[in-house]
Amino acid sequence: MNQFNDFNLSPLMKKTLAAANFIVPTPVQAGAIPPALEGRDVLATAQTGTGKTLGFLIPMLERLEKTAVKSIQTVVLLPTRELAMQVQATYNKLGASHRSVLVVGGLAERPQLDAIRRGASVLIATPGRLEDFLNRRLLKLDHVRMLVLDEVDRMLDMGFRPAIQRIVSVLPRERQTLCYSATLDKQVEEVVGQYLKQPVRVEIGHVLKPSANVKLRAFEVPVAKKQVLLEHLLQSEEGSFLVFVKTKHGADRVAQKLTRSGWGATRIHGDRTQAQRTAALRSFSQGQHRVLVATDVAARGIDVAHIAHVVNYDLPKVAEDFVHRVGRTGRAQKQGIASTFAAPEEKNDLRHLEKKLSIQMEHFRVKEIVAC
Numbered sequence: 001m002n003q004f005n006d007f008n009l010s011p012l013m014k015k016t017l018a019a020a021n022f023i024v025p026t027p028v029q030a031g032a033i034p035p036a037l038e039g040r041d042v043l044a045t046a047q048t049g050t051g052k053t054l055g056f057l058i059p060m061l062e063r064l065e066k067t068a069v070k071s072i073q074t075v076v077l078l079p080t081r082e083l084a085m086q087v088q089a090t091y092n093k094l095g096a097s098h099r100s101v102l103v104v105g106g107l108a109e110r111p112q113l114d115a116i117r118r119g120a121s122v123l124i125a126t127p128g129r130l131e132d133f134l135n136r137r138l139l140k141l142d143h144v145r146m147l148v149l150d151e152v153d154r155m156l157d158m159g160f161r162p163a164i165q166r167i168v169s170v171l172p173r174e175r176q177t178l179c180y181s182a183t184l185d186k187q188v189e190e191v192v193g194q195y196l197k198q199p200v201r202v203e204i205g206h207v208l209k210p211s212a213n214v215k216l217r218a219f220e221v222p223v224a225k226k227q228v229l230l231e232h233l234l235q236s237e238e239g240s241f242l243v244f245v246k247t248k249h250g251a252d253r254v255a256q257k258l259t260r261s262g263w264g265a266t267r268i269h270g271d272r273t274q275a276q277r278t279a280a281l282r283s284f285s286q287g288q289h290r291v292l293v294a295t296d297v298a299a300r301g302i303d304v305a306h307i308a309h310v311v312n313y314d315l316p317k318v319a320e321d322f323v324h325r326v327g328r329t330g331r332a333q334k335q336g337i338a339s340t341f342a343a344p345e346e347k348n349d350l351r352h353l354e355k356k357l358s359i360q361m362e363h364f365r366v367k368e369i370v371a372c
């Protein structure tokens, strides 16, 4: 079973996957798709970049009722609108005849409600907006046969537990549930115990560890020299850069300075409107801007193919964020580089990060770099 062709998939799905050049399933797909096709609940611990989206979209599509039922059959819940938009984009690539609808905050309600009324089968939502629609009785979920909870750990971190509870309470008990999480802590275990029935466990490698495809570098650099170092890296390396900055204000500042120095840079953070974020992501993924400067929350759902270089301009607050940031590069078997900047007084934090994740970065002092 090492190709999609060996799976128990419809001829149409096999053809679609081959046409999109998806030939060999990733480990999470190989583990999660067969039991999901059989109707089993699945709990998969997998990070972003492992191919988990297709891991749930493929069985979901295969199990959709083929008859022209004009009601929602599947609910996919995710933490952010960017992630929701990307799941919908991947869904659209699969060329399904069933309509999907996005129900997420920050976008106008009317088109979302119209799409539901026109008869969407697949609902891709963030918990807040969906709960709001349910409370206002704007939609019904009593024909749902499958629930997908993606990035559950993040949804719980963001305080969506009550919203998820409210949503699940209106779903039929007789349904299939697929659950994906990067980590498995007590909160996630509780959700799993409550909503999944004897799930098949799929665990891919060490849960909290950057991919082996990413070359990890650490730069000890005074705060005042970070911008120079970033521009030096832009000069000496090829490809697109995703730069992580701690604050929204900081993200604006770094992007402005890059622009002033002539680098094509755009930015994405919580104070930008949805239209601005979408435009920034699009121009970055299409290569009009080589650099995207982002904060952690805004960057969570980014799935841009072939990001060459991730820069931790500021250290992440927690080790888990480091893994998520770095997971934006080195995806789908491609090589990537992640450079982490740490001020001299942050040396201990850096060491702590390496210890916690059992990783060893290649260390540089900024003097050596700028001189070479």
Ligand code: AMP
Binding pocket: 021, 022, 023, 024, 025, 026, 029, 047, 048, 049, 050, 051, 052, 053, 054, 303, 304, 305, 331, 332
């Ligand atoms: P995800 O973890 O779902 O965000 O997927 C990460 C990236 O891997 C996406 O850009 C996918 O298009 C790509 N991908 C997913 N599955 C496969 C596969 N079987 N073969 C090649 N690329 C894949």
